[in-house]
Amino acid sequence: MRFLDLAATSAAVGATGGRRAKVELLADALRRLEPAEVAAGAGWLAGELRQRQTGVGWASLRELPPPASEPTLTVGAVDAAIDEIAAVGGAGSQARRRALVHRLYAAATADEQHLLTGLFLGELRHGAQAGLLADAIARAAGVPVAAVRRALLLAGDLRQVAVAGLAGGAAALAEFGLRVGRPLAPMLAQSASTVDEALAATGIPAVVDVKLDGIRIQVHRSGADVAVFTRSLDDITARLPAVVAAVRALPARELVLDGEAIGLDETGRPLPFQQTSSAAARRGGSSRAGPAAAGVPALAPAVRAAAARPGETVLAPYFFDLLHLDGTDLIDLPGRQRWAALGDTVDAALLVGRMEADGPERAGEAFAAALDAGQEGVVVKDPDAPYDAGRRGAAWVKVKPRHTLDLVVLAVEWGSGRRTGWLSNLHLGARDPGTGGFVMLGKTFKGLTDELLRWQTERFLGLAVQRGDRVVRVRPEQVVEIAFDGVQTSSRYPGGVALRFARVVRYREDKSAVEADTIDTVRTIHAGRPPG
Template sequence: MRFLDLAATSASVSAVSGRKAKVEVLAEALRRLDGGEIAAGSAYLAGEVRQRQTGVGYAALRDLPEPAAEASLSVAEVDARIAEISVVAGAGSQARRRELLGSLFSLATGDEQRLLVGLFSGELRQGAQAGLLADAIAKAAGVSLVAVRRALLLSGDLKQVAVAALTGGASALSDISLRVGTALTPMLAASAPDVAAALLSTGAPATADVKLDGIRIQVHRSGDEIAVFTRSLDDITARLPGVVDAVRGLAVSDVVLDGEAMALGPDGRPRPFQEISSRAATRSTSSTAAELQPYFFDLLHLDGSDLLDEPGRVRWAALAGTVPGELIVGRRTVENEEQAAEAFAEAVAAGQEGLVLKAPEAPYDVGRRGSAWVKVKPRHTLDLVVLAVEWGHGRRKGWLSNLHLGARDPRTGGFVMLGKTFKGLTDELLRWQTERFRELAVDDSGWVVTVRPEQVVEIAFDGVQTSPRYPGGVALRFARVLRYRDDKRAEEADTIDMVKELGAR
C-alpha cells in the first residue's frame, strides 16, 4: 500500500465527524494493507509508530528537507526506514539518525511529511483512537467486535490484534489470552447516587467491597518475577517495594491480582489520595514509597488457570484461599438495601471512599464499565477532561485558573463541554496546573488557553441541570476540583451519557 494513501486516510478521518463514517474509512484502509504491512499500518492509523522508541525528538523535526514532488514510499518501506532509525546507537548516532531521517523525509510528499511529523512527535490528532480502530478491525476482518475488543484488552497490543484478525480471523483472535507479565485493562465500576440504585443494577444478594482511597494496581507474578502495573498499564514495580514483598510471600508460582495500594496513618485511617499518588509517581524507592501496601479484591489467574470468565464468587473464593485476610479488602454479602446502607456508612466512617457493590455471578469483564460493579460515594463525582483554561485575574493573575470541563462522547471519540470551575483550587494546585497546561497548550488567545484533551480531573458537584449554553444540553451545579487523576487516561473519562443519566435521576 502506498504511504500516500495512508496519509489520505488520516486526513479523511480528521475531516469526518461521525463515528460510523470514521470506522468505514479506517476499515477500507485496513483491507488494502498487505499482510506484512498490517502491524505498521494499523499503528500509523492509531497515530503511533510500530517501534516504541525511535530517538527522534522535536528538535530533529524542525529543519526538514523540501517535500518530494511525487509519491514513491510504501507503508512497508516507511516501516523499514523507521526501524533502521530506531536501532541507531553509539558514537555518531545523532548524526546518523539525522541523516536517515532526512533521507526518509526527502522521499515524502507534503501530505506524507505531515503524517510522519505527527507520528514521530506523537501528536497526530485525527480522532482514530483505539476504540475506533477496534471497530474498524472488526469490520475489515468480518469478525465479532466483542472478540476484537476482548483480544485487545487482553493483549494490550493493537498491532497484534489487527494482524490476528485480518490474517487469521476469529480463531486467531481466540488464541489471544491472558499472559502473566503483560498488563491487561482492568474491569471498571459504574456509578450510582446511592446503594438502592446500585442494587438495582447488581441485583441482590450482592458483594459489598469497601472502596479504598488508594491507587489501582494489578500485580503479576511468574515464579520469582513480579510486576506491578497501574490502571493505565504503567509499570511501577520499582516504586512499590511493599507490594512486591507482599506478593513474593504468597505460596503460589503464577498469579495475577487486582487491587489497590494505599497507606494508613498513625490513627489507622487512610492517607489522602494525593499523597499516595505522589508516592507511587516518584521514581524513588524511599521509605515513604515502601509504606504503600496492597489490598486485593480479585484474582484473575492462578498457577496456570485463567479465572476471567469464572463468576465473581469463584474468583473471590480462590483469592481468599491464596491471599492472607489482612491483604484483602473489607467485603461482606448484603441481602437488601438496609444492609448495604449499613456497610456504606461503616466504610465512610472509617475514612474510605464508599462501597463497590458487585454481582457475585458476573465474570471479570476486562476493560469494561458495566452494571456488574457499581460504586457508591457520599457525593457526586465525575472524572472529566480539561479542554481549556482561562488566565486568572486579581490574586490569581499570572496563573491558569478557570477550567473548561468536558465529558467523553463515545460516539465521536471527542469531548462535550459541561461548564467551567475555578473552585477547590489551592495555591499548590494553581501552580501545578499552570505548568501542566502550558505543556498541553495548542492555542493562547491571551484570555483562554486551549489545551490538548489529555488531563483528567475529578470533579465534585451538587447536581446536573439542563443548560442551552453548552452543546451537551446539561451543566454541573457547583462544580469543584477534588484532585487531578494522573492514573487515568482521557479515554477513561466519564461519558456525556453518564452525566445525562445522573441528571435524569
C-alpha cells in the first residue's frame, strides 16, 4: 500500500465528524494493507508507532528537506526506515539519526511529511483512538466488534489484534486469552463523591477496599520467573525487587495478581505519591518504610528480605485481585470467588485492607478509617461482578474526599516574584473524545512545591512547541491530577465551563494523555451528577 494513501485516510478521518464515517474510512484502509503491513499500518492509524522509542524529537525535525513532488513510499518501506532510525545508537548516533530522518523526509510528499511528523512526535490528532480502531478492525475483518474488543483487552496490543483479525477472523481472535507473562488492560473504577453514591452504583452488600496512593501494578509469575507491569503495561520488573521477592515466595506455580506498590514512612504512613513514583522510576527504587498503617498490613518477610540496607526497603506490594492461578483463568468469576482464591494464595501481609459493607454506615466507617490512616480513599466493589478488563464500569467505584480530575497540560506561563525563572501557571485541558483534542478548563499555580517547580520547568521546556516571553505552549502529553471545589459556567473558555479553586495534587507519570478525563465528565460534575 502506498504511504500516501494512508496519509490521505488520516487526513480524511480528521476532517470527518461522524463516528460511523470514521470507522468506514479506517476499515477501508485496513482492508487495503498487505498482510505484512497490517501491524505498522493499524498502529499508524491509531497514532502509534510500532517502534515505541525512536529517539526522534523536535530537534531532529528542524530544517527538514523540502517534500518530494511525487509519491514513491510504501507502508513497508516507511516501517523499515523507522526501524533503522530506532536502531541507531552509540557514538555519532545523533548525526546518523538526523541523516536517516532527512533521507526519509526527502522521499515523502508534503502530506506524507505531515503524517510522519505527527507519528514521530505523538501528535496525530485525527480522532482515531483505540476504541474506534477496534470497530474498524471488526468491520474490515467481518467479525463481531465484541470479539475484537475482548481480544484487544487480553492482548493489550492493537497491532497484534489487527493482524489476527484480518488474517484469521473470529477464530484467530478467540485464541487470545490471558497469557501469563503478557499484561492485560486493568479493570478501572468509576468515581463518586460519597460512599452512598458508590453503593447506589454497586448495590448492597458490597466490599470496600482501601485505596492506596501508590502505583498500580500487575504481577505475572510462572515458576521462578516474575514480571511486573504498570497500569500502562510497561515492564518495570527490574525497578521493584521487593515485589519480585514477595511473589516468588508465594506457594503457587502460576499467578497473575493485581495491586499497588507503595512506600511507607517511618511511622507506617504512605509516602506522597510523587516520592513513590520517583522511587519506582529508579532501578531498585528504595524508600524508607516503617510499621504498617491502617489498611496496609505489616510488611511481609520476603519484602523486608529484599531491603537494600537494614532499616530500608524497596517499595512494597499490596494486592487486591487474583486473575489467574496455576493454569486457570479467574477473570470471568465473580469477585467473591476471585478474592477467596486470593486470600487462600497470598499472605495477609500482602493484601490491601478490605471489609464487607451491608450499608452506608459500615462503608462510611471504612472510608473514614482509610482517610485517618493517610490513604487516598476507598474503592467500593460489587462482589458478584467479573473482572472487566480494560473497562470502567459500575462494579468498582472509587471515593475520594474531594473532586479530582486527570487533565493534560496545554501550556505553562513563566512565573514572577519568587517564581521568576520557573514555569509556574499551568493551562489545563480535558480530553474531547469527539475530536481527539483538548478543551481548556482554566489555569492554576497552586499546590506546587519548589521541587515540583524545578521538575516541571525542565519537563515542559522539553515538551515545548512554542516559546513566548510569557507563555510556553507544549505538546499535550503530560497528565496532572487536579483537585478542585467545583465546576462553574464560564464564557472565557471554549468548553463553557471552568474549574473552581484548582490545585495540583500530583503528576501522573503512569497515565498517557488518551487516558485523561473527558470534557463530558467535567460537564457531568457541573450538572451535579456523579461522573461515570
